[in-house]
Structure formats: structure tokens, C-alpha cells
Amino acid sequence: MSNKVGKRLLPALRFPEFRDAPAWKSKTVKELCDLKAGQFVSGADINEKPEQNLHPCYGGNGLRGYTRTFTHEGIYPLIGRQGALCGNVRQAIGRFHATEHAVVVSPKQETNVDWLFHLLVTLNLNRFATGQAQPGLSVEVIEKVPSAAPLPMEQRKIAACLSSLDDLIAAQAKKIEALKAHKKGLMQQLFPVEGETLPKLRFPEFRDAGEWDKKQIGDLKPFVTSGSRGWAAYYANQGSLFVRITNLTRESIYLDLTDTKFVKLLQEASEGVRTQLKEFDVLISITADIGIIGYVDASVPSPAYINQHIALVRFDASQVCSKFVSYFLVSERSQRLFRASTDNGTKAGMSLIVVQKIQVVLPSISEQQKIADCLATLDDLITAQTQKLTALKTHKKGLMQQLFPSVGGVPEGQGGFPSVGGVAGEA
Known part of the structure; x- marks a missing residue:
């Protein structure tokens, strides 16, 4: 697929060392990677919770559970191809089982796997789904989606940048989960358990205040x-x-x-x-x-x-x-x-x-207020940290729009769709 005359396929934002590098080359998804649906596994063989010697099992809408079998080992982007969330993209690491409703993506030799994962996210593949009651996305349609790629060195730079942001987002999410776990544990101690009228933990000024x-x-x-x-x-x-x-x-x-x-x-x-x-x-x-x-x-x-x-x-x-x-x-x-x-x-x-x-x-109205204020302070902290997480995700989304150039075009046999990615640079 050729570029328009007078235009070069460039992202809106480029790292300094690549500003004089060649323009990105137009490619279809098929030119960047190989796509193959996973293998059927019976629902009876899928556990809801992880256990020793079990592996993550991914279907059309993401993680389905855990199985003793695995179809792949390594790092692979996965695309859900059937279900309400078809077109969703996630990265699977280690041993995992991909069902027939998930598409396993294997990068070609000059395609960086982490860069490819982020690229697939920007393509918003869900827009190509067909069907109402049970939306579906075929491998053939995904293969024809228009895209673009820089040289491998620039791919690695983009992947490293976005992966570092992913690490920040994951760390922030863990911080929030830790705060929520702390709050849950604190509530279990600040309120009496069923059948009792005294909590396990009481503020010093109320330790002699009697039963609730x-x-x-x-x-x-x-x-x-x-x-x-x-x-x-x-x-x-x-x-x-x-x-x-x-x-x-x-x-x-x-x-x-x-x-x-x-x-x-x-x-x-x-x-x-x-x-x-x-x-x-x-x-x-x-x-x-x-x-x-x-x-x-x-x-x-x-x-x-x-x-x-x-x-x-x-x-x-x-x-x-x-x-x-x-x-x-x-x-x-x-x-x-x-x-x-x-x-x-x-x-x-x-x-x-x-x-x-x-x-x-x-307890007394003053002790009620003390407990409420304590938990409200924790809630305020959780809210503030959640806002930070949202800001990080928004920053990443905006950065991805600038790091990937806008690519027009329509897979053969599909309706029109808005351009995806960042803004194409002028020659």
C-alpha cells in the first residue's frame, strides 16, 4: 500500500535520534506478524482460580481461567476474536493456553514483539467485528488491516518507552490495591465481629469507654x-x-x-x-x-x-x-x-x-465520628491515588497516539473507518 504523493508516513512525535531516519513503511498486519487461532479446551478442564502446575487460559474476552495444558510458551500478543470484547489485545508471557476464540500473534523477524503489542492496541480492532448477538473477528480480516512500521531500532525504542510507562501504571495499581487491602483489614478490626460488642482495635481515648x-x-x-x-x-x-x-x-x-x-x-x-x-x-x-x-x-x-x-x-x-x-x-x-x-x-x-x-x-457519637474520619481519610488517599492512575493511563494513551502515525485505508470487504494512531507528518 503506497503513501500519498507529497506525504511521508511519520508519527507526530519521534525520539531525537530518529528524526532523520527513514519514514515508516506502510504494511498490513499480515506483513508484520503471523496470526493463528488457539486450540479448543473443554470448560470442565478450566479452573477459576490459579493453582500449582496450572497455566493461564485465554479466550475471546480475555482470561478465562487456568488449565493443566498449555499451547504456547514465550511472549505473544493475543487478540480476542469472538465475544463482546473481540478485538481486545493483551500480552501473554510464559506458558499459557490460547483457546480457539483467541488469536495468537507471532512477530516476523524484523518486528519487535513489545512494539507489535502496542501497535495492535492502537489499531482498535474491535471496529472490524461483524455480527450482533455474538460479535466476531476473523483472522483474514485482521491480516488485511493497514498499518505501518519503522526500522527495528526505532521499534525497540518505542517499546521500551511504553513498557516503562506500563511498569509505572502497574506499580500504581498495586499501590491502590495495597491501600484497599489495608482499609479492609482496618475495618475488620475497627468494627466488632458478629456476636460481639467490642472491636479488636480501639483508639486510645476510647479504650475504657465500654461496650457498643x-x-x-x-x-x-x-x-x-x-x-x-x-x-x-x-x-x-x-x-x-x-x-x-x-x-x-x-x-x-x-x-x-x-x-x-x-x-x-x-x-x-x-x-x-x-x-x-x-x-x-x-x-x-x-x-x-x-x-x-x-x-x-x-x-x-x-x-x-x-x-x-x-x-x-x-x-x-x-x-x-x-x-x-x-x-x-x-x-x-x-x-x-x-x-x-x-x-x-x-x-x-x-x-x-x-x-x-x-x-x-x-459506640458513642464521638467514637463514631473518630472511626468515620479515619476511614474517610483512607478513602481520600485511595481516591487521590486512583486519580494518579487515571492520569498515567491518559498520558500513555495520548503518547501512543503521537508515537504511531495515522494510517488510512480499509481492509478489503470492510466498511470505512476513521484513521487510527497519531497524526501523519508532512514531508
């Missing part, structure tokens, strides 16, 4: 309600925030507002008065995925409302620290009770009566 009090939520005289089914009439493109189960997460007690919906209420709508959120409210999912907890802090826009799948619990702030209760309800002790106390039936659900029967164990 067992209560049902209803004993604390809170306001408890949930949304109704009539909200569809008020949906709007803009207006007041409408909180749904998707805004609750098991990762944090704070609401996730990245995907928001809005409602516009009439002034006389009584539903708005009853279900409007206030700061310090505790939210509990009561249908489908039961027991996801949310805490309404000052960052939640006002007014905001809830749908029928969420219970709202509002405590007297002079008697109960709502943030403490939120953390208590996400503890493993409480989550076990959620699972055990859900209403029977074909569809999982929890009534407001059952919500009021949920058991909590409370």
Missing part, C-alpha cells in the same frame, strides 16, 4: 423512605439529579456521578418533597444487587432525588454519625446480614420494614 450498643436501624427513629415508580414522567435532559443504583458502588460509600440522569419536577409534585436527598443521608440498594451503600456528602448537587430501587435513611445527626453507619453497613459483618435477610421470591428485594430491622452496633 446493639440496635436495629428502626430503634434509632430515622426517616426511612424510597422512590416510587412514577418518575418516568419527570425525566429530562437537564434539571435535578436523579440517583439510581448505578450511582452506588461497592468501591466506596461516596456516590459515583460519572453517569447521571436528570428529572424536572412540577412544584406541586409531592414525590419531590418525600424523596429529596439531604446531606448525611444513607442510601441502600433494595432490589437486584442488594446492600450497596451510598453516603450523601456535600459534593452531591441539590436538589437530588432517588428512584424506587434505593432506600433513604436519615438519622438525627445529634445522635448518630451517618458516615459511621455507612461504613458499618459496608463491612463484611453487615453484608452477610444483607444477604441473609433479603425477601424471598423470584426477584431479590428488601422491603423498608426489613431495612429498619437491619442491626447496627454503635
Whole structure:
């Protein structure tokens, strides 16, 4: 495939030692590597968890589990060729089993395997998938995808740069996982285990404060309600925030507002008065995925409302620290009770009566606040480190767009698609 007249195939960003090097050469994926689907393995032979003498098993959507057999040993990019995530690219290292729904990529002699992996990611292969119910991507189509390659020395330089970024991203992800593990362990010590009224770990000023009090939520005289089914009439493109189960997460007690919906209420709508959120409210999912907890802090826009799948619990702030209760309800002790106390039936659900029967164990209001502040500080640290991880991933994505030139073209028999990679340089 020839370049356009007057153009040279160049990335937007090039390392200094290669600025006078030859332009990249147009190539199809087939010219850079060999592609071959893996081998069938029975689902009965795939373990969910890793064990000694088992090897990772990759299918169309990534890691399927672990098997005693392996089809390859070494470093290979893998392309998922069937399933919702077909076109996904990952790097397999060591011994692994690739199923028939994964394509194993073997670089040709002048192709650096690590550079090839990053190149395949930039090609966004999912856009070439066909089929609706079960998307698929054939080897023949992948082979015809247009691409480009520099000399091997420049490939190695690009691969080393991006691999070092991958190392930073992996280290940052491990740091976050370590913080989450620390928080989980701390919560197990800060809250009494089931059947007890004293925690294993207590702040010095409360070590002589006595046992915690067992209560049902209803004993604390809170306001408890949930949304109704009539909200569809008020949906709007803009207006007041409408909180749904998707805004609750098991990762944090704070609401996730990245995907928001809005409602516009009439002034006389009584539903708005009853279900409007206030700061310090505790939210509990009561249908489908039961027991996801949310805490309404000052960052939640006002007014905001809830749908029928969420219970709202509002405590007297002079008697109960709502943030403490939120953390208590996400503890493993409480989550076990959620699972055990859900209403029977074909569809999982929890009534407001059952919500009021949920058991909590409370120390004094000052100790509640101390524990809540401690865990909130950890949450803030996890959030900050997660933002750093996101920034690293965004930086890598932008860098890849500049390190790989834009390549136009369409595999034979396929529809058109936008150019992928970076911006082509002028001659």
C-alpha cells in the first residue's frame, strides 16, 4: 500500500535520534506478524482460580481461567476474536493456553514483539467485528488491516518507552490495591465481629469507654423512605439529579456521578418533597444487587432525588454519625446480614420494614465520628491515588497516539473507518 504523493508516513512525535531516519513503511498486519487461532479446551478442564502446575487460559474476552495444558510458551500478543470484547489485545508471557476464540500473534523477524503489542492496541480492532448477538473477528480480516512500521531500532525504542510507562501504571495499581487491602483489614478490626460488642482495635481515648450498643436501624427513629415508580414522567435532559443504583458502588460509600440522569419536577409534585436527598443521608440498594451503600456528602448537587430501587435513611445527626453507619453497613459483618435477610421470591428485594430491622452496633457519637474520619481519610488517599492512575493511563494513551502515525485505508470487504494512531507528518 503506497503513501500519498507529497506525504511521508511519520508519527507526530519521534525520539531525537530518529528524526532523520527513514519514514515508516506502510504494511498490513499480515506483513508484520503471523496470526493463528488457539486450540479448543473443554470448560470442565478450566479452573477459576490459579493453582500449582496450572497455566493461564485465554479466550475471546480475555482470561478465562487456568488449565493443566498449555499451547504456547514465550511472549505473544493475543487478540480476542469472538465475544463482546473481540478485538481486545493483551500480552501473554510464559506458558499459557490460547483457546480457539483467541488469536495468537507471532512477530516476523524484523518486528519487535513489545512494539507489535502496542501497535495492535492502537489499531482498535474491535471496529472490524461483524455480527450482533455474538460479535466476531476473523483472522483474514485482521491480516488485511493497514498499518505501518519503522526500522527495528526505532521499534525497540518505542517499546521500551511504553513498557516503562506500563511498569509505572502497574506499580500504581498495586499501590491502590495495597491501600484497599489495608482499609479492609482496618475495618475488620475497627468494627466488632458478629456476636460481639467490642472491636479488636480501639483508639486510645476510647479504650475504657465500654461496650457498643446493639440496635436495629428502626430503634434509632430515622426517616426511612424510597422512590416510587412514577418518575418516568419527570425525566429530562437537564434539571435535578436523579440517583439510581448505578450511582452506588461497592468501591466506596461516596456516590459515583460519572453517569447521571436528570428529572424536572412540577412544584406541586409531592414525590419531590418525600424523596429529596439531604446531606448525611444513607442510601441502600433494595432490589437486584442488594446492600450497596451510598453516603450523601456535600459534593452531591441539590436538589437530588432517588428512584424506587434505593432506600433513604436519615438519622438525627445529634445522635448518630451517618458516615459511621455507612461504613458499618459496608463491612463484611453487615453484608452477610444483607444477604441473609433479603425477601424471598423470584426477584431479590428488601422491603423498608426489613431495612429498619437491619442491626447496627454503635459506640458513642464521638467514637463514631473518630472511626468515620479515619476511614474517610483512607478513602481520600485511595481516591487521590486512583486519580494518579487515571492520569498515567491518559498520558500513555495520548503518547501512543503521537508515537504511531495515522494510517488510512480499509481492509478489503470492510466498511470505512476513521484513521487510527497519531497524526501523519508532512514531508
